[in-house]
Amino acid sequence: MTPHHVAKPPTGAAAYWLNAPAGGAPPGFERRQLAKGTLLATPQAREDRVFLVQSGRLRVYLAGENRELTLSFLEAGDIYTTHTPTYVEAVAASTLWLIDTPAFAQQLASDPGVTPVMMRVLGRMLANAVHLIEDLSFREVPARLARFLLGLVERRGQVCEAGWRVPLELGMEDIASLLGTTRQTVSSLINQWAREGIVSREGRRSLLVHLPEALRALSSKAAC
């Protein structure tokens, strides 16, 4: 969870546990391996759990009638709690440390140093949620997509002759789900921008951004 709905600021939060009780299991945590596709949590089965991703990749999402909205991807080092009624699914084989909330609360009480870390994590999730709400209710799809791409540039972009090269391990469908829109809309927009020379494709798994400024303009203003 970070700006623009995609994971990964080196939190340091998780590192606190991962390294401090170094190597072995932190007390009270249970290790679990998940095969790709496993559902770890659903809004129905409310078992309050806190967990810590050691490796792999999980997707946190909400589901409606005929659409899904991805809230974030979790990767190694991320921490999450099933307090909130979301689905959590392993999109790749993953291993994680789990603990149930009451036990975890006890940990918190006994080790006061952990508290601020936990607060920071919750705070980050909240800020992220608020950001999403803003996007959904104030910004139209082109603006959201532009921001999203800018975020990618900022986070993963590599300079190259004609601009920035961005690795793109997500498909159109996935991006749409992060932005609360549809495959088709995302696809059309990107191709339109390609025609306008703002971006260009380089195979399916990579994107070149030529004119970040253009994206920036699109991201703040409404439609043209």
Next chain:
Amino acid sequence: MTPHHVAKPPTGAAAYWLNAPAGGAPPGFERRQLAKGTLLATPQAREDRVFLVQSGRLRVYLAGENRELTLSFLEAGDIYTTHTPTYVEAVAASTLWLIDTPAFAQQLASDPGVTPVMMRVLGRMLANAVHLIEDLSFREVPARLARFLLGLVERRGQVCEAGWRVPLELGMEDIASLLGTTRQTVSSLINQWAREGIVSREGRRSLLVHLPEALRALSSKAAC
């Protein structure tokens, strides 16, 4: 912050401080009086504060180009933190206790009993935010409004001959802002439902709900 974006479950969270360090100022907190209309926080001026409402009524909201989205109303006993980039405005004269976050963190460290309370509050805010996201991206306006009204019935409804009487201190505009829609749409919907006998008005500050089941149906399904 509670189901359906409107404040007030007897949290007990705030009571913890309000009563425990009874009467006087909890250590480190500064008392502040706000006149109606004062802006306590904006996304720009990021002074991290935690505060506690003693009396009055505040509105927490986001603002876009030409629309505002109310996240929640805070009333006596509520606690909030300006961690998240929102506006907070006194919609009535209010008095509250403030403390800045670092000092507050210290409090937390010294009094471990406070931690779970704080976690619960943050958790509640998060759950609420997720709920709003769900509404915004999956449910259409009629469904959102129906849920909202049901929430009111559940929380404030009083039985009467013809159904439930709900006090309504919010105007159409305010409701719209809570639901992420417009004055006009809310107004039309309510009046349409009135014509269908599902609800009826009783002056501006009160609403009668005759057929909660009808609302319930509307709240789960999409349009007719």
Next chain:
DNA sequence: TGAAAACTGTCGGCCAGCCGACGGACGGGC
């Protein structure tokens, strides 16, 4: 108690973007 200000109801125009559909491109197994 009367004028001004703030709310409310309703209508029609308009458009972002959802949906279904379909054909083409890629990619991996065998």
Next chain:
DNA sequence: GCCCGTCCGTCGGCTGGCCGACAGTTTTCA
């Protein structure tokens, strides 16, 4: 190589609901 499953591009129709406008109503407060 060939087949099949998945992903991508594009089109047209359709509609929820936003927006502006305006007339009526209630509230405020001088």
